[in-house]
Amino acid sequence: MSRRELCSFRWDGTQWATITTSSHLEFEYKSSTANQQNTTSTVDGTIRVATFNILADCFPWFIEMVIRSAERFEWLCHGITNLNPTIIGLNEVTTTSLQQLQQCQFIRENYFITESFDENKHDDNNELKGCTNGLLSTHGCIILSKLPLIEVFAISVSGSTREAVIGKVQLGSNSENCVYFCAHHTTAYQTPKNAQLRAQQICDIVNVLQPTGLPFVIMGDLNLHYDFEDGVVVDNKFIDAWAQTHFSHIHPFNDGNQGYxxxxxxxxxxxxxxxxxxxxxxxxxxxxxxxxPAFVIIPCAIWANEPIKFGNYLFPSDHFGLFIDIVTDAIDDCKELMPLSEPDPSAEEILFRNAKNNKDQKAYRPGLVRTTRALVSHILWLGAVVLGLK
Structure with a gap:
């Protein structure tokens, strides 16, 4: 486990300019007049936090034929534009998807970003390396933020080449009200060994962020497959945004939506x-x-959960995204507020019950008959696609 300092980037009208920690204040001052409307991070004090695993495009051709990444990445730019998050963490970003994001006008006009593609960057063997911060080894995590990124760094975690990416931002006008946002993608697959590894990876992040004394958010595809992995939330005293705003006993945060x-x-x-x-x-x-230090007005919500084209199987990803709107101060005319400073008792009880439900720790293996039937059907479908019949 180690911390690696990074730089962030902001479009200056001609290129994605590098913003280091030392140059942050100077850049913020220069851009405050020209781009004040673009660096404004909130609407009526609301901060929209989002996360999304976009599904990488680094798979064999027969998988790419199915997931149709060019169409999905084109949608991604429109999806982010429509969602208009204040800060968003993206998982499974590759150099291809990063380039597309950096070419999007809305993103150029509104966001700082934690990685930038550089076609002139090469490694020691003179091979194209591509990314300035080196976050996208095959695929990785990035953060887009309307809030200026005061500090950016990566944390290596146990058993993974993917680093957690952290950005420090200021919420509201108080310079002392700073927090960390972490985008992370833990190890996948439903096995007991990987469940233990995921818990350790999240603990690695906590061990770096907690000693700073600043509040923080960890968001992303955390791959918590088993119910008992809610123990990660309970043990670290996290407030799970979805559980807090759907598993409570308080209206309107009590609909019981499972949030898959x-x-x-x-x-x-x-x-x-x-x-x-x-x-x-x-x-x-x-x-x-x-x-x-924040409150929720409406429950955490799912996005990217509709097909790209009506009547077609293609969705933006194999995952749906999450977003939540928060405010740092209670609003006088709003009767229903859910604090994020401590867990709701009803939600915590459900998570605690899940954490104790650890009898089923078998590795997930679909049945042989079901798998065989599915593969035969899939191969026939792929053949029809290749022949232009689908």
């Missing part, structure tokens, strides 16, 4: 991408540290 972000029932892309898959899981999370 990996949903093979509703997401038609999944059975084509992973033949035979049927699971519904709350893999993606937005976790606030205990004492986080």
């Amino acid at each position: 972000t990996f949903d093979a029932v509703k997401n038609n892309l999944i059975p084509y991408y992973i033949p035979g898959e049927r699971r519904q899981m709350r893999l993606d999370r937005i976790l606030f540290s205990h004492g986080f």
